[in-house]
Amino acid sequence: MKTDVLIIGGGPGGSAAAQFLLKEGVQPIIVEQEEFPRFHIGESMTGEAGALLRRLGLGQEMERRAYPVKHGVRVFGSSSWYIPVSRRDENWELQLGSTWSVRRSDFDALMLQEAERRGARMIRGSAIKPLQAEDGTVRGATIRKPDGTLEDIEAEVTLDCSGMATFLANQRVTGPKYVGSYDKQIAFFAHVKGAIRDAGNEGETAKGNTLIFYKKKYHWAWFIPVDSEVVSIGLVVPTAEFTAHKQSSDEFFRSYMPTINPELARRTTDIEYVEAVHVIPNYSFQVRRFCGKGFICIGDAHRFIDPIFSFGLSATLREAEFAVPYVLDYLQGKNREKENPFDEYQRFIEKGTDNLEDMVDLFWEQPFAFATFVHQRYRGELIDAFAGRVYECERQPSPAILTFRKLLKRERDYDHPDDYSVPIGSRYHPERAPLWEPNSPVGTTEEWIKEASAEEVA
Amino acid sequence: MQHVPQKLIDYINESRAPLPPVTDPDQPLQIDSLGLIRLVSFMESDCGIRVEDEELVAENFANLRSLDNLIATKSQGAGSSS
Numbered sequence: 001m002k003t004d005v006l007i008i009g010g011g012p013g014g015s016a017a018a019q020f021l022l023k024e025g026v027q028p029i030i031v032e033q034e035e036f037p038r039f040h041i042g043e044s045m046t047g048e049a050g051a052l053l054r055r056l057g058l059g060q061e062m063e064r065r066a067y068p069v070k071h072g073v074r075v076f077g078s079s080s081w082y083i084p085v086s087r088r089d090e091n092w093e094l095q096l097g098s099t100w101s102v103r104r105s106d107f108d109a110l111m112l113q114e115a116e117r118r119g120a121r122m123i124r125g126s127a128i129k130p131l132q133a134e135d136g137t138v139r140g141a142t143i144r145k146p147d148g149t150l151e152d153i154e155a156e157v158t159l160d161c162s163g164m165a166t167f168l169a170n171q172r173v174t175g176p177k178y179v180g181s182y183d184k185q186i187a188f189f190a191h192v193k194g195a196i197r198d199a200g201n202e203g204e205t206a207k208g209n210t211l212i213f214y215k216k217k218y219h220w221a222w223f224i225p226v227d228s229e230v231v232s233i234g235l236v237v238p239t240a241e242f243t244a245h246k247q248s249s250d251e252f253f254r255s256y257m258p259t260i261n262p263e264l265a266r267r268t269t270d271i272e273y274v275e276a277v278h279v280i281p282n283y284s285f286q287v288r289r290f291c292g293k294g295f296i297c298i299g300d301a302h303r304f305i306d307p308i309f310s311f312g313l314s315a316t317l318r319e320a321e322f323a324v325p326y327v328l329d330y331l332q333g334k335n336r337e338k339e340n341p342f343d344e345y346q347r348f349i350e351k352g353t354d355n356l357e358d359m360v361d362l363f364w365e366q367p368f369a370f371a372t373f374v375h376q377r378y379r380g381e382l383i384d385a386f387a388g389r390v391y392e393c394e395r396q397p398s399p400a401i402l403t404f405r406k407l408l409k410r411e412r413d414y415d416h417p418d419d420y421s422v423p424i425g426s427r428y429h430p431e432r433a434p435l436w437e438p439n440s441p442v443g444t445t446e447e448w449i450k451e452a453s454a455e456e457v458a
Numbered sequence: 459m460q461h462v463p464q465k466l467i468d469y470i471n472e473s474r475a476p477l478p479p480v481t482d483p484d485q486p487l488q489i490d491s492l493g494l495i496r497l498v499s500f501m502e503s504d505c506g507i508r509v510e511d512e513e514l515v516a517e518n519f520a521n522l523r524s525l526d527n528l529i530a531t532k533s534q535g536a537g538s539s540s
C-alpha cells in the first residue's frame with residue numbers, strides 16, 4: 001500500500017496531525033495498535049491546547065461533551081499561587097480564557113473518530129519496522145495486523161506519533177534517546193469520586209480548575225476533574241521515596257497522597273476509588289535528531305519532561321500543527337537534498353520545549369523566586385508560558401525564561417546544527433553523559449561520582 | 459542590624475502579627491511566602507532597596523541577619539552613606 005503520509009499512533013498527536021493535513025488536502029493513513037477507547041493519562045490542557053481544538057472546529061463538540069472547563073491552575077505549597085488560562089487577541093493583548101480537562105479514553109476516541117470522519121484512513125495494527133531506503137530515508141513501515149498478517153505501507157513522510165513507545169527512536173532511526181532530568185520520579189494516579197472541588201463557575205475558584213499541591217522538592221500531587229463527578233488524582237515522588245516505604249502501589253498512594261498537603265487531605269477525606277491505581281515510573285526522556293529524511297517524531301515520541309504543569313498534550317498538539325507546512329513542502333519536493341529536510345522545524349520545536357524545561361526546573365530549584373515572578377515580576381510572561389505559548393519565536397525566550405536560565409546558571413546554545421538537543425545535564429557535564437543514556441548501569445549522579453573517583457584511585 | 463532600615467523592621471513585625479516582634483537577629487522571620495513576596499515589594503517601593511532576581515532565594519529572607527547581609531552588599535556597591 002502507498003500513501004503520502006503515514007501516521008504511526010492515533011493518540012492526540014497523531015489524530016491532530018491527520019486533521020491538520022486533511023485541512024490542506026492531504027489524506028494520511030493512521031496506524032493504531034490499540035482498540036479505542038483505551039485508558040491514557042494526561043488530562044489537563046493548557047489554553048493553547050484548547051484554542052487549537054477550537055481551530056480544528058471541535059469547540060462545540062467539547063462543550064457538548066461537558067468536559068470540565070478549566071479557568072486556571074492553583075498551586076498550593078510553601079508558595080501558593082494561581083495562574084489563569086489566557087489567550088492573546090489580535091493585538092497581542094492578554095485576555096482571560098478557558099480550556100478543558102478531559103477523560104482521555106473518551107477524548108482520544110473523539111479525536112481519532114474525527115480524523116477518520118474527515119477522511120483519514122484508519123488501519124488497526126502495530127508498526128513493527130520502518131521501511132528505509134539505502135541512504136536511511138524512512139519510506140513508511142511494516143505493520144502487523146491484529147490477525148497476525150504483515151503489510152508494508154510505503155509513504156513519502158512518516159510521522160511517528162507513537163507516544164512513549166518512541167517507535168523510531170527504539171528502532172535507532174533517530175539519534176540516541178537519553179533519560180531526562182525527572183527520570184528518577186514515579187507517578188501514581190487514580191480516578192476517584194467524592195473529592196471536594198471548588199464550587200465557582202469562573203476564575204480562581206472555578207470547579208473545573210486544575211490543582212497542584214507540593215510538599216517539598218519533587219514531592220507533589222495533581223487534582224484534575226475529568227467529568228462532573230470524577231476527579232483524577234496523581235501523586236509524584238522520587239522512586240526512592242516509594243521503595244523506602246516497602247508498600248504496594250495502592251497502599252502507598254492511599255497513605256502518602258494526603259500527606260502532600262493539608263488542603264489536598266481535606267479535599268480527599270471521603271473518596272471512593274473508581275478504578276485501580278496506575279503507575280508510571282521513569283517517564284522523563286529526550287530523543288536527539290528526532291527529524292530526518294522522511295520522518296518527524298511528534299510529541300511524546302521524542303520528548304517528555306515532567307507532568308507538573310500539564311504541558312504534554314499542548315506540546316503534542318501544537319507540534320502536530322507546526323509540522324504540517326514542513327510536511328507539505330517536503331511532499332512538493334522541497335528540502336529533499338538536505339541532510340535533515342526538517343532541521344528548521346526540529347530546532348523550532350526544541351527551542352520551545354527547552355523553555356518549558358527551564359520553567360519546570362526553576363520551579364523546583366527556586367520556588368520562592370518562581371512565586372515572586374508569578375506574582376510580580378514576570379506575570380504576563382508566565383501567564384503566556386502556562387498557556388503553552390513558548391514557541392512564538394520573536395517573543396521567545398521571554399525575559400522570564402532568560403532570567404530562569406541565569407538563576408539556573410544555564411545557557412542554551414543553538415549554534416551547532418547537531419548539538420543543540422543534547423540533554424541539559426550532559427551538556428554541562430559531558431563526562432557524565434553515560435548517566436543520560438537509557439539502561440545506564442549507573443543509577444544516580446552520586447553513584448557516578450563515587451565510581452569515577454574510585455577509578456581515578458585505581 | 460545596621461543596614462536594615464527601621465521601617466522595614468516595623469513592616470516585618472506587622473507582617474508577623476499576632477506573633478511577637480523579632481528581637482534576635484537569628485530568629486526565623488516566620489512570614490509565609492506570599493508575605494515574603496509583599497516584603498520584597500515593600501523593600502523596593504518604600505525603602506528604595508532593589509532586590510535582584512538572583513537574590514530571590516528564601517535563605518536571604520530567613521532572618522534579620524541574612525536580610526542585613528543582603529542589604530549590606532548593596533549599600534557597599536552603591537557607596538551609600540545613610
Ligand SMILES: Cc1cc2nc3c(=O)[nH]c(=O)nc-3n(C[C@H](O)[C@H](O)[C@H](O)COP(=O)(O)OP(=O)(O)OC[C@H]3O[C@@H](n4cnc5c(N)ncnc54)[C@H](O)[C@@H]3O)c2cc1C
Nearest residue numbers: 009011012013033042043044127162163299300307312313
Ligand atoms: C504521569 C503523567 C501525567 C500526565 N499529565 C498530563 C496532563 O495533566 N496534561 C497533559 O497535557 N499531559 C499530561 N501528560 C502527558 C500526556 O500524557 C502526553 O504528553 C500525551 O498523551 C502525548 O500524546 P501523544 O499523542 O504524543 O502520545 P499518546 O497519547 O501516548 O499516543 C500514542 C499512541 O500510539 C499508539 N502506538 C504506540 N506504538 C505504536 C505502534 N508501534 N504502532 C501503532 N500504534 C502505536 C499507542 O497505542 C497510542 O494510542 C502526563 C504524562 C504522565 C506520564
